[in-house]
Amino acid sequence: MSQDMHFDLVILGILVAFIVYSLLTRAVDRSLLTLPIIFMCLGYALSEPLRSAAPPEVLNQGKRLLAEITLVLVLFSDASHVQFSQLKQSWRIPARMLLIGLPLSILLGMLVTWLISPEGGIAMALLTAAVLTPTDAALGQNVVTSANVPEKLSETINVESGLNDGLVLPFVLLGAILASAGMAGANTGGLALEAALQIVLGPLAGIATGWVVARLMDVAQARRWIVASAEGVVFLAASFAAYVLAGVIGGNGFIAAFVAGMIFGNSYKHNIRFVREFMEGAGLLLTMSSFLVFGALLLPDGLAHASLKTVLIAVMFLTVVRVGAIWLSLTGSGLKTSEKLFLGWFGPRGLASILFTLVIIDEFEFPDEAELLACVSMTVALSILVHGLSSTPLARWIGKRPAR
Template identity: 30%
Template sequence: MSDVFTWPPDPYILALTGAGLLIALVAWLPLALKKLPLSLPIVCIAIGAALFRFVPMPVVPSPVLHPDFVERFTEFVVIIALMGAGLKLDRVFGWKQWNITWRLLGPTMLLTIAAITALGVWVLGLPLPLAILLGGALAPTDPVLAADVQVGPPKTGEEDEVRFGLTSEAGLNDGLAFPFVNLAVVLAAAAATGEPWAVKWMLHSVLWEIAAAIAIGWLVGRVFGWITFHIPAESKLAQTGDGVIAIAATLITYGVCEIAQCYGFLGVFVAALAIRHAHRSHDFQREMHDFTEQIERIAMMAGLLLFGGALVSGLLAPLGWPEITAAALILLVVRPVAGLIGLKGFRADLSEKLTLAFFGIRGMGSFYYLAYGLNHMEMAGRERLWALMGLVVLLSILMHGLTVTPVMRMLDRGQGRDPDADDAERATATSSS
């Protein structure tokens, strides 16, 4: 602290003040936007664009210039979001109970990957490895930006088929997307070296990495569930009331999975399901979820501020009509049609099927996959791919963000729920019904 008044203020002090304002916005904006056809991500991008457009900044937030940072930052945001998604699922895991999830993961996601790969080759003229990378990166529903179409916190009763389907899909689709991202990397390497790749890819990237991630996630989740809820009362973690333990479980699970060279995203979500299953009715589940969600929202807002800055710093400059056409087809045709095909025969109202098919939101996860893939292969055209990814994510955030509130409120009313009721009212209504 200085006794002499100086102007302009120290940039460090300005950064602290700005961080405080942004965190306050993270807490307040969801309440202010609850009934409006506007989402928190849209506001975050607008703020980031304004900051980087009108305020001098020491760095240019370009994913092309900082690919390693993009990979690591989005990796952190996604694993936190996956823990939160798993903790808030009330439905007990089962093949029949999760039928909608398998439909969205199986035919819907595979068709989406295939269609985007075809667009990459025939519309964008990409080499096959980059087209597959694009398909693997843009197929998953994002666990970070899809909060408005996901289930509510634990035991609140906000778990209809639409919300459950989109939440569980966002949690598990990484286990299906990552093998295709690795396939792109393997094909790019094979094109340069001529080494055989198929058997190694199938045994390691598909069988080992999926099976090991599920096993590690289940084991770590079981251990944390026992320590948290079932050891003697005087020392179990639930007694602390400190939800930070969920972050510990997230980081340990992800770290062990990465050490074992398997899919950490999948492992974290499975660990979250195991912790949730350890004591489904305990109030500490809500404490863990809420703490995780707070960290996720702060990290998400920081990421979207940088995304807004990238948009005004020339991220979309390489776009041409092929990229614009491909982005429109991916959002308006590929995902909705693939979703409806995957849901064919599923017993639900047409409005529910259309909502499930439409709200395949793209975001932080797609940024991570593209950064990971490009960081592990030597291919030209990075600026073009990042421009296309930026356009798809921007359009997805705008399109889904402007429609999510009216659509979900309409669905709630159609199913006899009050969209203006708070969590306690919904939980009471659910328990009594």
């Protein structure tokens, strides 16, 4: 069998899996299985056939392109659904988790990583903590959608996961630049200035793109110039316009996409349902592909370099670091102990950590890159399993807790 035919058969198998999963989505929702569990395991099973069917450079280029496309769309989409007007009555808990809990998670994670693996240095500890801080509500989707979970908790989880991937981006960028500079032995002063410019100019590109596109769409809607099928095209183009504009002016494109989504979602005066509809269709395909790529290309390499240290770091991030930071951030919030533990536990690591890792490993060179990959792989794989399998039972548990 020729290599081309082998590759075609692997791709055909993947497409069949996409079709079968889509046909059984309702049945899967009623089970303990989740999309990340299914496609991570499928990707791992297809790892060897996929690697033998395609040249390494093709796989590397493909996974980088997939990561960039998915990350831009996820950042824009998540931010666009956080409506500031709707948070006026319930902003305190998400704000505590984002403004206090997120920096604490990075600080505690950096400390834990450095204590367990001091040879990597502070910069690699910062990068590891930043990559492993953002949460992914999709890994515990049953918690978000369950009628058993109090609305204030499910809304908090949604808001936090929608915003923390964008808010953590500057820390990821800073950690990557400092770690890379340390390896090269270069002067970090110029790199720090470059990072600062990217962090400042990225939001400016996002603000401009989000506001202008929102105004143009409002005009088109008011004058009935636009058909419903074209609204998703505007969302898609606006996401990448912010990303490209940031690159042109020297800003960070991912930060720009996140800020553009936030500005667009809060400036657009009409119904924004088309963003959700697009992400439920094409976005679902990208999500399946991302977890499959994680299982096929990242997880095997991560397992190959896994050690007691990387497993310990992964467990600490999913327990002590996350739960401790959220618990501290919610002190004095009025929440019950069970609710604090529930919010602390449901900080699953998934899509953002995968995508950040794919992008920065391709763009930068670090010392102990294999250990970073192992830490991310172990943390995400454990999170996919434990958070996915515990979401339904714990949703029922929190629903049975007595109200205040």
